[in-house]
Amino acid sequence: MEALAFYGIGDIRYEQKERPRLEKDDEVIIRVKYAGICGSDLSRYKKLGPLTPGNIFGHECSGVVEEAGSRVTNVQVGNRIAVCPQLKCGECEACKSGFFAACPNLLVIGAKEPGGFASYTKVPAENVLKLPDNVSFQEAALIEPSSVVLHGLFQTKLQPGKTVAVYGCGTIGLLACQWAKLFGAEKVVAIDIDSEKLQLAKELGADEIIKPEKSVSTYSKLMELTDDNGVDLAIEAAGSIQTSEEVFAAPKKGGEVLFLGIPYSDITLKRFYFERIVRQELTVRGSWNAVSAPFPGREFTTTLQFLKEGKLRTKPMISHYLPLKEGPNIFQKITSGKEKAMKVLFEVGK
Structure with a gap:
């Protein structure tokens, strides 16, 4: 499958990677439709470097359920979904109390686990939300950053x-x-x-x-x-x-x-x-991250509700639609100041 892998500061590569496989019965594999570049992605690309060199980058994405484990009940193969990219440990005191943002092991896909800049990605089933029929994949790719804002405003x-x-x-x-x-x-x-x-x-x-x-x-x-x-x-x-x-x-x-x-x-x-x-x-x-109890939280469900009702507008913020192969080029252009962009979405698989 096609993917963007992050190797070091200023080093993102368009590559062919092995497609993910189900390893647990509560996981789902997602055929990614759209994936967005987050401001934190740009900062890490320019200043910090990857947590795991060579890992598939990106965490803001939407797509279709391609495969589902035997214990998955909240979605079915073929469902259109948005992805909550935060991965909690579920075992620490913060997680047990529902304060997932304080989980010392909290990560997002694209950090140490393969992310959304790829044809397929894999997450626990509790990390996906079914999309209403009138919410597009493009809008759904911005549900996570919207949830980041709500997580703060709710406080x-x-x-x-x-x-x-x-x-x-x-x-x-x-x-x-x-x-x-x-x-x-x-x-x-x-x-x-x-x-x-x-x-x-x-x-x-x-x-x-x-x-x-x-x-x-x-x-x-x-x-x-x-x-x-x-x-x-x-x-x-x-x-x-x-x-x-x-x-x-x-x-x-x-x-x-x-x-x-x-x-x-x-x-x-x-x-x-x-x-x-x-x-x-x-x-x-x-305010840190976007999740609350019950996981993934009211930040995500509220965003979905307001998108469904047409009250939240995310499409006007999208400035670029690009294929994944343009990833290395657009990262370099934006961080060097050669190109202005608001929200860049990769049209995956096109």
Whole structure:
């Protein structure tokens, strides 16, 4: 089968790999239809390298059940499905309590186990969700990143009438803008350095946009848009050093900060930003992964429901549809700045 294997920093190869085989009676083999490049995939490609050199990369995918083990009851061969890529151990105290995100052995496919950038992949049956007839494979490939956003928002006090600022308008940030409005936020402010991303944020629900400038601080612009109050919830979705600091200036007294992005460098807080945490009595939350109890969690089932009802829009975020063989080229182009992309989907098997 065709696959993209990750060997080292900047080294992804299009190869032929052996098709997976059922080894346990609770597993399913999936014929992958679409698989998306995650921002974390780009960071690992450029900065960190693979956990297992030569492993099949990728974790955001959808497809069709090709084979099912003898004890599988939730899906049948031929079912259209989305994949929850998180693999929990099920044995630790965190797993036994339903706090799967804290599992010390939690992994996603594409890390140490073969991932979704391939003709076929294999996961436990509990990791797949049947798709409603009106939800496409393309939309389903973005269910996991949507669930990442929901996992964080479910921990906050966000409710109708609140105000939200979203720092970073990549896939996670755009989904955060949408979900904030679906939660009933009165005003959502999207912040990014890319004009095209900001325009897409407006199309997907942001009420106001801010493009940082050297002459006027983002903080002053945000205060102007919120009558000098700040917002109830500030979301860091860029994973940059700068926004990981600036996000603390956005909330009002008693407000919240939610970190969805992951910076890959040390963060140093200027006194102004640290004092905002203390003087504003902020609640600062980190959010990791996308799963909860009952596994895979309400993050995935809620996303499916809102896709089915047409309330969540993921297709406008897809900028590229490519065959797997273009994988090495597109990774190099995006990380080198030679090509701009929002969400890249591989059309597998075409």
